[in-house]
Amino acid sequence: xxxxxxxxxxxxxxxxxxxxxxxxxxxxxxxxxxxxxxxxxxxxxxxxxxxxxxxxxxxxxxxxxxxxxxxxxxxxxxxxxxxxxxxxxxxxxxxxxxxxxxxxxxxxxxxxxxxxxxxxxxxxxxxxxxxxxxxxxxxxxxxxxxxxxxxxxxxxxxxxxxxxxxxxxxxxxxxxxxxxxxxxxxxxxxxxxxxxxxxxxxxxxxxxxxxxxxxxxxxxxxxxxxxxxxxxxxxxxxxxxxxxxxxxxxxxxxxxxxxxxxxxxxxxxxxxxxxxxxxxxxxxxxxxxxxxxxxxxxxxxxxxxxxxxxxxxxxxxxxxxxxxxxxxxxxxxxxxxxxxxxxxxxxxxxxxxxxxxxxxxxxxxxxxxxxxxxxxxxxxxxxxxxxxxxxxxxxxxxxxxxxxxxxxxxxxxxxxxxxxxxxxxxxxxxxxxxxxxxxxxxxxxxxxxxxxxxxxxxxxxxxxxxxxxxxxxxxxxxxxxxxxxxxxxxxxxxxxxxxxxxxxxxxxxxxxxxxxxxxxxxxxxxxxxxxxxxxxxxxxxxxxxxxxxxxxxxxxxxxx
Numbered sequence: 001x002x003x004x005x006x007x008x009x010x011x012x013x014x015x016x017x018x019x020x021x022x023x024x025x026x027x028x029x030x031x032x033x034x035x036x037x038x039x040x041x042x043x044x045x046x047x048x049x050x051x052x053x054x055x056x057x058x059x060x061x062x063x064x065x066x067x068x069x070x071x072x073x074x075x076x077x078x079x080x081x082x083x084x085x086x087x088x089x090x091x092x093x094x095x096x097x098x099x100x101x102x103x104x105x106x107x108x109x110x111x112x113x114x115x116x117x118x119x120x121x122x123x124x125x126x127x128x129x130x131x132x133x134x135x136x137x138x139x140x141x142x143x144x145x146x147x148x149x150x151x152x153x154x155x156x157x158x159x160x161x162x163x164x165x166x167x168x169x170x171x172x173x174x175x176x177x178x179x180x181x182x183x184x185x186x187x188x189x190x191x192x193x194x195x196x197x198x199x200x201x202x203x204x205x206x207x208x209x210x211x212x213x214x215x216x217x218x219x220x221x222x223x224x225x226x227x228x229x230x231x232x233x234x235x236x237x238x239x240x241x242x243x244x245x246x247x248x249x250x251x252x253x254x255x256x257x258x259x260x261x262x263x264x265x266x267x268x269x270x271x272x273x274x275x276x277x278x279x280x281x282x283x284x285x286x287x288x289x290x291x292x293x294x295x296x297x298x299x300x301x302x303x304x305x306x307x308x309x310x311x312x313x314x315x316x317x318x319x320x321x322x323x324x325x326x327x328x329x330x331x332x333x334x335x336x337x338x339x340x341x342x343x344x345x346x347x348x349x350x351x352x353x354x355x356x357x358x359x360x361x362x363x364x365x366x367x368x369x370x371x372x373x374x375x376x377x378x379x380x381x382x383x384x385x386x387x388x389x390x391x392x393x394x395x396x397x398x399x400x401x402x403x404x405x406x407x408x409x410x411x412x413x414x415x416x417x418x419x420x421x422x423x424x425x426x427x428x429x430x431x432x433x434x435x436x437x438x439x440x441x442x443x444x445x446x447x448x449x450x451x452x453x454x455x456x457x458x459x460x461x462x463x464x465x466x467x468x469x470x471x472x473x474x475x476x477x478x479x480x481x482x483x484x485x486x487x488x489x490x491x492x493x494x495x496x497x498x499x500x501x502x503x504x505x506x507x508x509x510x511x512x513x514x515x516x517x518x519x520x521x522x523x524x525x526x527x528x529x530x531x532x533x534x535x536x537x538x539x540x541x542x543x544x545x546x547x548x549x550x551x552x553x554x555x556x557x558x559x560x
Contacts, residue, residue, distance in 0.1 A: 110256035111273045116285040119240045122270035123211045124291045127238035129268045131208060136187050138267070143186040143230055145265035149257050150181035150226050157222045157257075160250035165218050167419030168346035175519070176220065176346070180227040183518045183525040186234045189540040201551040206544035208236030209294040209313070213286040217299045219349045219419070219455070221247035222254040224298050224527040229258050229272050231526075232296075234540035240292070241274040242283045244299075252276065287312075294543065298528045308533070315542065318532040320351035320483030321453040322513055323474035325498050326359040326367055327467050327489045334510070335488035336370030339459070341520075342486070342512035344375070344437040347457045349419040351529065352484040352506060352513045356450045356477055357461045358470040364463045368440070375437030376459070377422065384441045386429040391417045391456060392448055411448035413455060422457040445473050471498050478502060482531045486513055505531045 113119035134142075150157070158173035193204040212232050216224040221243060232239045243251035255274045262271055275282045286292055287310045295307040295314040304316035326335055343354040359367050372378060379387065394410045417425070423435045439458045443449060449460040464470040478485060484506040487498045499507050506516035506529065515521025517529075517537070528538045535542050 108270060108273065111259040111270055112252050112255060112276050113273060114276055116240070116242070116275045116282040117289070119273040119275055120211060120213075120286065120289050120291050123238040123240045123273045126268045126270040127208070127211055127236075130233075130238060130271060131236055134267065136190075139234055139236065140187045142262050142265045142267040142271075143234055145261040145267075146226070146230055146233075146258050147181045147184075149261035150177055153257060154178050154181070157250065157254060160253055161222055161247065164249050165221070165247050165419075167219060168349050169421070172346040173223075176223045177226065179517070179519055179525050180223045180230075180527060184227045184230040185524045185539045186230060187540065189231075189234065189524075190544065191541075200553055203549045205547045205549060206235065206541055207547045209543065209545060210237060211289075211292050212237050212239045212294045212296055212543060213289070213292040214239050214241050214295075215283065215297040215299060215303060215307070216241060216243045216247075216251065218244040218246045219351075220298075220527050221251045225251060225254045225258070225272075227525070227527040228296065228298075231538065231540045232543045233262075233271060235543040237294075237543055238271045239273070240286060241272070242278045242286050243274055245278050248276070248278055296528060296538075296543070301532075304532050314533060315528070315530045315535050315538060316533045317351075317528045317530050317538075318483070319453060319479075319481045320529075320531075321355050321451075321478055321481060322352060322484040322486060322504075323477050323502075324354045324357045324486045324488070325467075325470045325474050326357060326363055326487070327470070327491065327494050328360050328362040329490040329494070330363060330367075330488035331490065331510070332363055332366045332488075333370045336367055336376075337374050338488070338510070338512040339486075340371060340374045340376055340438050342514050343459045344422070344457055345512075345514060347419045347421060347455075348459075349455045350513070351453070352516055353455075354459065354486055354513050355453060357459060358464050358474050358477075359461060360467055360470055361463045361465060364461070368442075368461065371438075371440055376440045377426070377434055377436035377438070379439055379441040379458075383429055383431075384443075387425050387439075387458070388448070390414060390428060391425065391458070392454070394448075411452055413452065418455045420456065425456075425458070445477075450477055451479075467494055467497075471501050474498070475501050478504065483529065484508070484513055484516055486511075505529055505536045 108118065108122055111119075111122075113122065154174050154177040157177050158170055161173050162168065162170045190206045192206070195202045195204075212228075214228050214232070216228070225241060225243070228241075229239060241251065241255065251274060255272055258272045259269060263269055275286075283306075287295060287307065293312070295310055295312055296316075297303045297307045297314070298317040301318050304314075304318045307314040307316055324339060326332070339354055339357065342352075345353060348355070357367075368378065391414050392411050393414050394412070422437065422439050425439060426432070426434050426436075437457070441449070441458065441460055443460045443462060445462050447460055447462075448454075449458060450462060462473060464473060474485065482502075482504050485498070485502040485504040486508045487495055488510055489495050495509050506513070508516045508521070511521060512519075517527075518525040524537070524539060526537045526539060530536060530538055530542075
């Protein structure tokens with residue numbers, strides 16, 4: 001006989017079961033204090049749940065499957081003929097539960113945990129539930145909720161990042177949050193391939209890894225978390241983040257925002273977790289955990305080396321020092337507009353941003369004229385020298401805050417000047433009536449600003465005698481990172497020559513570097529560009545394993 005209960009009835013049953021568990025634990029603690037487990041001491045209490053569909057059965061009537069209920073745990077009941085479908089209608093807490101006793105140290109705050117071990121375990125539990133009980137339509141509903149939450153809070157997220165990191169420009173951070181929310185691929189990126197023939201049917205499906213350990217940068221903290229979370233959850237994974245310590249506040253807000261969105265959409269809590277106080281030690285725990293199956297790092301070469309040395313599958317987004325080549329056939333006015341757009345965006349802290357220009361001498365003067373007309377300020381020789389005195393440092397081991405560079409380079413950007421407005425550089429040298437988008441300067445090929453990824457709104461320009469010389473210099477300045485390159489030309493042969501020589505993951509023709517990640521260009525966006533490990537622009541399918549399923553013997557072959 002089927003019993004139909006209202007949502008209120010089910011909630012009442014669940015709360016009764018939890019009260020019984022509390023009473024049993026409290027009784028056991030009082031009667032057998034010397035034998036009780038630490039996590040059972042004092043019992044536990046959970047806030048009353050608010051109505052929200054989709055919860056799974058976590059307890060059977062009259063007993064508990066574990067000694068304590070942790071923060072955000074889902075609960076259901078099997079009692080007196082209540083079917084599994086009715087248990088699924090039981091509500092989850094709309095806010096983290098209050099946990100007392102020894103279990104308190106393991107409780108998370110909407111995905112934020114004190115200990116990396118607890119963040120990993122919570123993500124592991126969430127992923128198992130996610131994989132077993134949530135289908136593709138559920139995943140997409142959850143992803144839509146994450147997108148909407150990011151859009152609803154884009155100004156707040158941008159301001160938190162800007163105030164905490166002191167990097168870039170507020171309006172550009174709003175644009176980046178919007179970009180990742182709207183143009184990060186979801187489940188549509190996952191395609192099953194079918195091959196049929198006389199010998200049967202073979203399906204190649206994309207399966208999740210499980211728990212992903214992800215490391216995020218200070219330059220794009222919230223944007224990378226949103227981008228990674230959408231792609232990784234679309235693929236069926238959960239993720240535990242070790243964020244950059246200088247962006248832990250805005251990162252925490254982002255993780256909690258995402259978890260609220262997931263739970264409001266009926267998903268399990270703790271699909272996205274992070275360590276509250278990220279350090280190298282917490283990263284080491286994540287890297288070595290047997291519950292973490294895949295590592296994804298967005299940062300510098302040191303980070304990439306660390307995750308590659310783990311022995312696990314690793315996806316590494318490394319350095320970039322993107323060159324721009326301009327030949328005499330280019331639409332120089334258009335080229336100047338696009339160069340300023342890309343190099344000035346967020347004060348050039350993006351790894352894809354234009355970092356140096358190599359222009360054929362015949363086109364140099366006109367290009368500079370148009371750059372000045374589009375918001376650039378030309379630094380004189382003495383002004384450049386003054387700026388170098390405080391904006392660059394040399395011969396200080398380990399003082400390279402950028403994500404580029406080989407060990408032999410002696411010049412590095414001064415950390416306190418990375419991502420600062422162009423106006424501030426001028427004010428420092430006594431020029432107070434200018435507010436340019438970008439600073440430009442003419443230099444030689446071996447100038448430090450050409451050779452390092454300086455991540456400041458300063459764009460060095462090098463004149464070349466020919467296109468071949470420009471290409472040769474650009475390839476050398478890119479230093480084999482194979483990240484991003486840009487060229488402005490109307491000559492297809494010239495464009496092809498540079499593309500073949502540079503072989504970068506992103507190659508933009510006659511546009512700004514931003515077009516390479518879908519901002520002013522076609523295609524999807526990503527904040528994790530995995531050049532060193534070869535995945536390129538990452539998306540949901542990047543975070544999957546290929547599974548082959550074979551039906552042999554000619555089965556399902558209906559065409560003779």
